[in-house]
Structures are given as C-alpha cells and as structure tokens.
Amino acid sequence: MPPDAATPAVADHGEMSRTAGGWWPADAEELQDLQRRLGLLRPPPWHPGTSPHDLAAAAVVHDPDEGGRAWAGAVLVRGRRMLAAQAVAGAVHGPYLPTLRSARDGPLLVTALEALGRRPDVVLLAAAGRDHPRHAGLALHLGAVLGLPSIGLTDRPLSATGPVPGPVRGDTAALVLDGVEVARRVRTATGVRPVVAHAAWRTTGEVAAALLLAGTRGARTPWPLREARRLAREARGRG
DNA sequence: GCGACAG
C-alpha cells in the first residue's frame, strides 16, 4: 500500500498517539487502553458514492496444531471484478483472547492488505467493529491504523443486542450497544440465518449492511471474504 | 456441566 500506511491516519482524527507497543500492542492492558481511545474517536463518516468503489477483503487462518504460524489472504474487488489477490504467511504471537483479537491477527492482515499494492476505498474483515466492550474491535482498529473506512462481518454480535430481522433477503435489524447502533443483523439471503454487519472505522451499520448485501448474491457471506479466506487456506496448504 | 465476548 502507499507510503502513508506506515503513518496511520488515526493521528489525524483525534488525540491519538501510539503507545509503547505501537499500533498492535502485545500487552493486554496496553491494547485495552488503545481500544478505549480508538473507541472514543469520531472520524468523519464515509459513504460509498455512486461511482464504483474498490473494496478489499482479508482473512486469516491459523496453524491447526498450534505452532504460531498463520496465513492471510486478501483480495481487491470492484463490483464483480477481481482486481488483485495476494496471500502471505507469517508468525502469530499470543493465543486468541476474546475482545483482544487485533493483537493476534491485526499485523498479518495489514501485511496481506498492503501486498495488494493499491489502497481500496473500504476494507471488509470477518471481525467486529464498534460492537465491542471498548467500542474498538479488530475491524475498527485496522481501519483506523490504515486510515481506510472499514466494515466487519461476524456470525453473531459481540456485545450489542437487538432483534432478528425479517425472513427476506435485505431485511435488517439494528444492534445497539450503550444506546447507539453499532451493527445490524442482515438477512443476506431469504431463508438463511442472518449475519452481523459491523459499523467500524468511518462507517455506519447502514453502510455496512449495504456493502454486505452488495457483495452477496446467493450466498450467505460476501464473495470477496470467501475468496480471501480461500487464498489463505490455499497458502497454508502449500506450507 | 458448558457456554454466555469476534476467530
């Protein structure tokens, strides 16, 4: 990605300053503090324009039998077109800890996204955004560090609560945390279990839901994310 | 008893 990827745009949107652990502190206390500060930022909202936007999706898979190795796949798409695809291998440090996933997967996801060579308009990750105890899940964290609008997708909410949407593709229902909408349950296909579209860096639940539906025709989850995950698994298979 | 805070 561009040179400024190393100088996160977070700094432009508040009193953010990097901690001793950088943007991906390994120390839990330090990461929690960073999450609290990220969660308070209110960067200008981004909306996909009428012109076609480039979306990047990235996913990471881990070594089945521990080992600390991991692989990440990333794709850059515009509409139904695939513009770029990359897979990278790397080492992962700590174990997975609920609410602290960014410490483990953030750096490798950034590496994969930067390998695409071009900056997208928005980033999609299988992760939570503002639906997080400290309002800064991995999707928001990564978007802030990269200075790119981001959205997240998960099977279920992390901390937010709300009703189930109607049964038809396109039906949505707000998920609220601390009185504000942080995500939306979205029926991406008629008759299937809804997914959760997460507002993250510079995005709303509405935008997250719209982008998710746009990348989802027939399947329950958006094809760019499935493709990114496939690339990561493929790379793992090669060693 | 297990999980109930993403993967």
Next chain:
DNA sequence: ATCTTGTCGC
C-alpha cells in the same frame, strides 16, 4: 478457528 454431527436443497 476447527471439528463433528445433523439438515437441507439441488
């Protein structure tokens, strides 16, 4: 995440 088992649709 990954694995297993169960269900559903083509």
